[in-house]
Amino acid sequence: MKISVTVNGTRYERDVEPRTLLVHFLREDLGLTGTHVGCDTSYCGACTVLVDGRSVKSCTFLAVAADGAEITTVEGLAADGELHPVQEGFWERHGLQCGFCTPGMIMSSVALLEENPSPSEAEIRHALEGNLCRCTGYHNIVLAVQYAAAKLRGEQPPPADWEEVGA
Amino acid sequence: MSLGISIVRDDARAKVTGAARYPGDRVGPDLLHAVVVFSGRPHARMVSMDVRPAFAVPGVVEVVTAGDIPVNEYGLTMFDQPVLVGVDGTGRARVASDVSRWEADQIAVVVAETPEAAAAGAVALDVDWEDLPVVADLEAALTDEVLVHPEAGTNRYVHHRIRKGSPEAGWAAADVVVEGTYRLPHQEHAYLQPEAAVAYLDDDDRITVEIAGQWTHEDREQIAHALDLPPERIRVRYPAIGGAFGGREDMSLQIVMAAAVRKLAARGIRRPVRCVWSREESIVGHHKRHRGIVHARWGATREGVVVVAEVDAYLDAGAYNYTTNKVLGNLHLTVAGPYEIPNLRVDSWGVYTNAVPGGAFRGFGAPQGAFVAENQMNRLAEALGIDPVELRRRNVIQEGSVGPTQVPFPAGVSMPAVIDACAEAAERPVAVPPPAIPFASLPADESRLRRGRGFACAFKNVGFSFGFPERCEATIELHGDDEVERVVLHHAGADVGQGAHTAFRQMAAEAVGVPLERVEAVWSDTAVTGDSGSASASRLTFMAGNAILGAAEEAEKRWRDGDRPAIGEFRYVPPPTEPFDPDTGRGDVNFAYGYVAEAVEVTVDVGTGHVHVDRVVCAVDVGRAINPRLVEGQVHGAIVQAHGYALTERLVVEGATIRNPRLSQYLIPGIGDVPAHVEAVIVEHPDPVGPWGARGMAEMPFIPYAPAVVAAIHDATGVWFDEIPLTPDRVLAGLRRAGVAQ
Numbered sequence: 001m002k003i004s005v006t007v008n009g010t011r012y013e014r015d016v017e018p019r020t021l022l023v024h025f026l027r028e029d030l031g032l033t034g035t036h037v038g039c040d041t042s043y044c045g046a047c048t049v050l051v052d053g054r055s056v057k058s059c060t061f062l063a064v065a066a067d068g069a070e071i072t073t074v075e076g077l078a079a080d081g082e083l084h085p086v087q088e089g090f091w092e093r094h095g096l097q098c099g100f101c102t103p104g105m106i107m108s109s110v111a112l113l114e115e116n117p118s119p120s121e122a123e124i125r126h127a128l129e130g131n132l133c134r135c136t137g138y139h140n141i142v143l144a145v146q147y148a149a150a151k152l153r154g155e156q157p158p159p160a161d162w163e164e165v166g167a
Numbered sequence: 168m169s170l171g172i173s174i175v176r177d178d179a180r181a182k183v184t185g186a187a188r189y190p191g192d193r194v195g196p197d198l199l200h201a202v203v204v205f206s207g208r209p210h211a212r213m214v215s216m217d218v219r220p221a222f223a224v225p226g227v228v229e230v231v232t233a234g235d236i237p238v239n240e241y242g243l244t245m246f247d248q249p250v251l252v253g254v255d256g257t258g259r260a261r262v263a264s265d266v267s268r269w270e271a272d273q274i275a276v277v278v279a280e281t282p283e284a285a286a287a288g289a290v291a292l293d294v295d296w297e298d299l300p301v302v303a304d305l306e307a308a309l310t311d312e313v314l315v316h317p318e319a320g321t322n323r324y325v326h327h328r329i330r331k332g333s334p335e336a337g338w339a340a341a342d343v344v345v346e347g348t349y350r351l352p353h354q355e356h357a358y359l360q361p362e363a364a365v366a367y368l369d370d371d372d373r374i375t376v377e378i379a380g381q382w383t384h385e386d387r388e389q390i391a392h393a394l395d396l397p398p399e400r401i402r403v404r405y406p407a408i409g410g411a412f413g414g415r416e417d418m419s420l421q422i423v424m425a426a427a428v429r430k431l432a433a434r435g436i437r438r439p440v441r442c443v444w445s446r447e448e449s450i451v452g453h454h455k456r457h458r459g460i461v462h463a464r465w466g467a468t469r470e471g472v473v474v475v476a477e478v479d480a481y482l483d484a485g486a487y488n489y490t491t492n493k494v495l496g497n498l499h500l501t502v503a504g505p506y507e508i509p510n511l512r513v514d515s516w517g518v519y520t521n522a523v524p525g526g527a528f529r530g531f532g533a534p535q536g537a538f539v540a541e542n543q544m545n546r547l548a549e550a551l552g553i554d555p556v557e558l559r560r561r562n563v564i565q566e567g568s569v570g571p572t573q574v575p576f577p578a579g580v581s582m583p584a585v586i587d588a589c590a591e592a593a594e595r596p597v598a599v600p601p602p603a604i605p606f607a608s609l610p611a612d613e614s615r616l617r618r619g620r621g622f623a624c625a626f627k628n629v630g631f632s633f634g635f636p637e638r639c640e641a642t643i644e645l646h647g648d649d650e651v652e653r654v655v656l657h658h659a660g661a662d663v664g665q666g667a668h669t670a671f672r673q674m675a676a677e678a679v680g681v682p683l684e685r686v687e688a689v690w691s692d693t694a695v696t697g698d699s700g701s702a703s704a705s706r707l708t709f710m711a712g713n714a715i716l717g718a719a720e721e722a723e724k725r726w727r728d729g730d731r732p733a734i735g736e737f738r739y740v741p742p743p744t745e746p747f748d749p750d751t752g753r754g755d756v757n758f759a760y761g762y763v764a765e766a767v768e769v770t771v772d773v774g775t776g777h778v779h780v781d782r783v784v785c786a787v788d789v790g791r792a793i794n795p796r797l798v799e800g801q802v803h804g805a806i807v808q809a810h811g812y813a814l815t816e817r818l819v820v821e822g823a824t825i826r827n828p829r830l831s832q833y834l835i836p837g838i839g840d841v842p843a844h845v846e847a848v849i850v851e852h853p854d855p856v857g858p859w860g861a862r863g864m865a866e867m868p869f870i871p872y873a874p875a876v877v878a879a880i881h882d883a884t885g886v887w888f889d890e891i892p893l894t895p896d897r898v899l900a901g902l903r904r905a906g907v908a909q
């Protein structure tokens with residue numbers, strides 16, 4: 001089937017099989033391998049992307065269903081080499097180790113902050129319940145999102161807990 | 168200058184922009200796709216395999232079978248596994264290759280133009296099996312009625328002993344005795360990146376495998392052995408690695424992908440081959456933390472001095488040894504805890520079954536050992552009416568203490584200071600936020616909530632033990648004219664996510680005495696880096712740091728001699744170790760240790776059995792924190808992984824078959840499940856042989872967590888548990904048996 005999608009601002013016309021999953025389309029057809037696959041059961045969130053601004057697990061979304069949509073993947077967040085505030089937060093607050101969950105975490109966080117610019121810690125945790133991380137213990141991921149939220153609101157990001165104790 | 172500062176990880180930018188490349192990330196039309204076929208039979212003899220139906224599937228290019236593996240044997244410490252099970256073995260192996268002893272024994276690799284064609288080819292293979300009786304678990308194995316490896320003569324194929332002092336004299340002196348039988352579960356690594364590899368011939372025609380592993384040179388060695396090629400004809404490279412935790416120490420795709428490339432090359436096909444495992448293949452297809460059963464009986468005087476301990480421990484090795492003999496050694500060493508117990512008998516066995524192999528996983532036997540030792544200690548504290556921390560102070564090992572192996576611990580014992588640091592921090596009240604997510608879908612009824620506190624401590628070796636020829640190589644190049652303008656470090660050490668490469672670069676800058684920006688590095692490629700040893704046993708910072716120091720000294724010497732660039736190569740060899748004496752367990756088995764203590768506070772809902780961990784204090788001696796934020800990252804990550812081990816992760820293995828190989832069924836902690844408040848207390852008590860005093864630390868915070876949680880649940884409810892994970896159903900059943908819940 002012919003589909004036409006805009007991914008990270010570029011329009012693509014492609015022929016895909018109806019059963020092609022969006023994640024495979026992004027990775028194999030467009031070479032956007034920043035979107036990862038961590039499970040077979042729509043559980044881990046490593047494949048999260050934005051479809052028309054909403055966060056979607058691209059392993060359970062058919063490429064044909066994205067026909068006409070605007071898609072943003074992790075590769076599309078930085079503008080002119082400048083990191084998106086959420087990317088900066090994960091960088092600045094050590095919100096990653098192996099990094100395999102990171103693109104999905106970042107995309108879910110971007111979607112959260114677009115909807116709710118001032119989330120509480122509980123709201124951040126709730127929004128990221130569909131994203132698993134095996135390495136970080138999540139603590140620094142929460143700090144990363146808080147950092148990004150402040151940045152996006154034009155405020156000074158809160159000090160990390162280690163900065164508070166003066167380390 | 169470059170140490171003790173928390174620079175951001177070197178790979179952070181690539182990882183937040185999606186630019187980082189993991190092994191499965193190579194795409195393109197030139198790729199061929201491989202599927203590795205599992206036997207699907209825990210115990211069966213292959214009668215025949217016909218590959219012709221697979222070749223009949225459109226798109227199938229090649230099928231690799233046992234006959235393509237010249238030396239069809241694999242094993243990190245014992246060659247007891249065929250690389251591929253099949254009837255066409257070459258006969259050049261120490262293990263019979265026609266028997267599947269595990270459901271994920273590999274039998275073939277199907278290579279095709281598309282992943283779909285490869286999968287269809289795999290299904291089309293026509294295999295005839297004769298099923299053999301299955302040794303499902305430890306109980307069945309211990310009868311020796313059916314042998315998993317008949318050539319071993321028994322399923323109990325490895326046995327360690329400790330005979331220290333006189334247990335009889337100890338029992339005579341004991342006023343109080345506690346006894347328990349502990350059941351330890353399997354644990355799945357669940358690194359978020361399932362196994363994947365791309366294999367090809369490089370420009371020098373070397374068979375090259377790009378994969379996520381833990382030790383490039385050992386991977387190369389194992390491939391070379393099985394393919395009967397000189398190691399120089401093989402190249403192993405690690406791109407970004409999506410977590411490991413011990414689960415990538417044994418081979419998954421390394422050998423078979425290399426074999427596929429070789430077979431294709433013989434036909435003149437030079438295309439790269441990619442294989443990506445599904446999550447299900449990953450969980451079924453690699454080893455686990457060992458399950459086991461341990462019986463322990465300890466005695467103490469009324470004054471709180473532990474005078475005797477006797478322990479019998481069994482670990483389920485599964486179908487193949489993997490690293491069981493070594494993991495068992497660590498359990499053996501740690502099962503009496505960091506205490507100086509004068510009279511000690513320990514017998515531990517590794518036992519073959521047809522279940523998934525047990526192997527390396529963060530802590531490597533020490534979590535099982537500590538679970539037993541710390542539960543025993545906490546139960547003794549209750550029986551004696553002595554505060555658990557105080558009881559530890561009365562028995563803890565000190566500098567110069569003689570350990571279970573009847574020789575003094577290596578210098579730098581800091582267990583007492585670590586216990587104090589933890590206890591002190593835990594006494595400081597903090598405002599712990601209420602659980603962010605309610606226990607269940609409904610808010611809890613306050614009257615059913617019970618709160619409690621628990622404590623545990625532990626020790627574990629840094630580096631390989633028991634006489635292993637431990638070593639680590641580094642190369643440092645100094646470029647420039649009058650001053651060093653650029654430093655290039657070559658190191659194979661695997662950055663599995665812990666941030667090792669960032670720490671190595673910091674250490675190289677410090678060793679040479681240049682600002683960090685001048686240090687570049689070449690990583691993890693057998694073609695251009697020396698043997699680093701494995702990213703395991705909390706050894707990399709320690710070993711690589713010493714190797715970097717040596718290489719820097721060597722390079723500086725050449726620099727002074729006028730070499731430009733000045734190149735220093737160094738192979739660090741730590742103090743030698745020795746194996747356990749087979750009869751007494753005596754021996755100088757390790758050269759360094761890490762020490763850790765944890766205090767936890769929990770809330771238990773006695774109506775539902777849910778346990779919420781409200782606060783964790785973890786004190787860990789890292790010797791010298793090279794990058795404090797990375798150290799804290801290891802604390803947070805290890806605690807959450809241990810939280811899963813203690814409370815949520817239940818692998819169902821029935822009839823030697825894994826029944827829940829999915830993340831939707833095997834529940835690793837999500838962001839809503841984790842402890843609400845974690846405090847990392849970094850102790851810096853230098854290790855006398857560590858680089859700048861650094862010790863390894865990445866495993867330590869995992870180790871005492873489960874027994875600390877058990878103690879806190881007991882404090883809250885008065886009920887002891889001797890089996891984990893403490894899922895709500897298990898907690899509720901225990902509370903009911905004790906009459907605490909209805």
Ligand code: FES
Pocket residue numbers: 036037038039040041042043044045046047048057058059060
């Ligand atoms: S890959 Fe795991 S949710 Fe999509």
Ligand code: FES
Pocket residue numbers: 095096097098099100101102132133134135136359409410664
């Ligand atoms: S950083 Fe490894 S899974 Fe999150």
